[in-house]
Amino acid sequence: MEVINSFMTWIFKNRLGQIEAFKHDPHSTQAQVFQELIDAGKQTQFGKEHEFSRIRTYEDFAKQVPLFDYEGIKPYIDQVMRGKQGVLWNTEVEWFSKSSGTTSSRSKYIPVTEESLEDCHFKGGKDMVTMYVSNYPDSKLFSGKSLSIGGSLEKNPLNPQGTAKAGDISAVIMRNLPIWAQFARTPSLETALMNEWESKIEKMAHETMNENVVSIAGVPTWTIVLLRRILEIKKAKHILEVWPNLEVFFHGAVAFGPYKGLFQELIPSERMRYMETYNASEGFFGLQDQPHSDELLLLLDYGIFYEFIPMDHWDDENPEVIQLQDVEVGKNYAVVISTNGGLWRYKIGDTVRFTSTNPYRFKISGRTKHFINAFGEEVIVENAEKAIAYAAEQTGVSIENFTAAPAYFGNSGEKGAHEWIIEFAKNPEDMTRFGELLDQHLREINSDYDAKRHRDLALTKPIIHVADEGLFQNWLSQKGKLGGQNKVPRLSNNREYLDELLKLMK
Structure with missing residues (x-):
């Protein structure tokens, strides 16, 4: 040898x-x-x-x-x-x-x-x-x-x-x-x-x-x-x-x-x-x-x-x-x-x-567009927007704002997930169903996400936080980015934005 x-x-x-x-x-x-x-x-x-x-x-x-x-x-x-x-x-x-x-x-x-x-x-x-x-x-x-x-x-x-x-x-x-x-x-x-x-x-x-x-x-x-x-x-x-x-x-x-x-x-x-x-x-x-x-x-x-x-x-x-x-x-x-x-x-x-x-x-x-690719799933903004729009339509609600980022594998055997913060104009009556519809449609339109979600092998179902009214506006204001040219990043491949927003929710 x-x-x-x-x-x-x-x-x-x-x-x-x-x-x-x-x-x-x-x-x-x-x-x-x-x-x-x-x-x-x-x-x-x-x-x-x-x-x-x-x-x-x-x-x-x-x-x-x-x-x-x-x-x-x-x-x-x-x-x-x-x-x-x-x-x-x-x-x-x-x-x-x-x-x-x-x-x-x-x-x-x-x-x-x-x-x-x-x-x-x-x-x-x-x-x-x-x-x-x-x-x-x-x-x-x-x-x-x-x-x-x-x-x-x-x-x-x-x-x-x-x-x-x-x-x-x-x-x-x-x-x-x-x-x-x-x-x-x-x-x-x-x-x-x-x-x-x-x-x-x-x-x-x-x-x-x-x-x-x-x-x-x-x-x-x-x-x-x-x-x-x-x-x-x-x-x-x-x-x-x-x-x-x-x-x-x-x-x-x-x-x-x-x-x-x-x-x-x-x-x-x-x-x-x-x-x-x-x-x-x-x-x-x-x-x-x-x-x-x-x-x-x-x-x-x-x-x-x-x-x-x-x-x-x-x-x-x-x-x-x-x-x-x-x-x-x-x-x-x-x-x-x-x-x-x-x-x-x-x-x-x-x-x-x-x-x-x-x-x-x-x-x-990075990418020329916002995306999440922490697990090889290559989810782009268009995917996320289509999936959340579908879930909103099916549950009869409207979305004010949202962002999502990866929740990484944990050292104790926890699997990864996508973590979302969503601000609704009116909250869904059944958040569980909303999350299931969001996940389902994302799997339908993105084959890589679907493969990672298969039987929860690499990715588990999305984690969704319901934001208080005005959360995203307050966040942009604190960063000095209020105005027409400044938008909430829909997707991020790291947790910087998401963690900042989660702190504001506490």
Whole structure:
């Protein structure tokens, strides 16, 4: 096993030279990616409509191709999902990554091409390991199994008889891993891709608890649920009694800060390491490359061309858009990408703040819209407004104001929830029914929230506080923010606003 570990470590470290190359010459790397994307896009329907054959410079590209959000690019994606090829990319599309929806759709579907799978998502996984073993030469990462907590797959909803499939990006990646990688992971692929989460967690617990698990990769939410179940079955005090060689948790999708204390309780070891990744449905964008810093290295040779919108211009009719070389440290930018998955000038909805430009490192600073994504549920304001409006209509009440934020996992086994403060014009006669309707409709319109709520596995029912009349106005007044331009934040991914309001209610 020691020989295998040393050999595999040596193989992965061979990538270090290429990583150093794009770190030291980022702009030439991005220029090459740009040209390769334009060349691939010329023969596509999208490329012909936007005259890619006439594009010689970035300025041509920015002039001829507008910015797109999901609603804008969705008609092209729908054509691909119905089986038409050559629409957004010049090779066949057989997979779609599913994530939480937009205003008009319960779910988003992002094309995953062979190029984006191989040269972006897979490369990200390999580089994650490369950077880890480079930073920790004493690692025994290849001496045991990697526990992967993924999503599930489904039929293509627009062409269920076709061969193309859809699913969480983790499931798409897992399903397409090479055979050697399948041997290095646990649980079985069949179990990892199960749809029903309660059965899945149970089966995963029994399949993995007797393996030599050395690393875990997944979203903190489901990882906590699984670890707690394993501790119950094994009657263990902490997870190192089950997996004594566990050394690292590769995590992403949600902010890790609120979970760190809980993980330290479940895995009480100063030798345990945590490494953040930024892998979304649209692409693999960043990795934590330094052992003692939570900054992420921007990955520049992954078939993704980056542009950025300064957030102080976000609401402009024609916002300023800049290239990588023009970003400044400390400023917030909305991320715009063109990719080898067939996305063109696509606004992913995330915002970043650069901490360094040599090399380009950043932190995820938020979303372009208010949201809650503490458990991987990706609830956006439109979701919340639709759900609360539905509950109000069904119960015959009206809403004056509301806000919501996460209630995190507790150290004593408590599960997470969404905590709401709602000011009614007239209180519902039956608050329990109002809460049930709110929860029910949110599950209907957001598939990720629904998955986390399934049988209370990760999220329990919403906690609702009824606000006294004028609470929100008083709060805004105390903050000096009364006035037409100042609004109550509907959703927040942290508890700052909610806790301030709760104090005023006491």
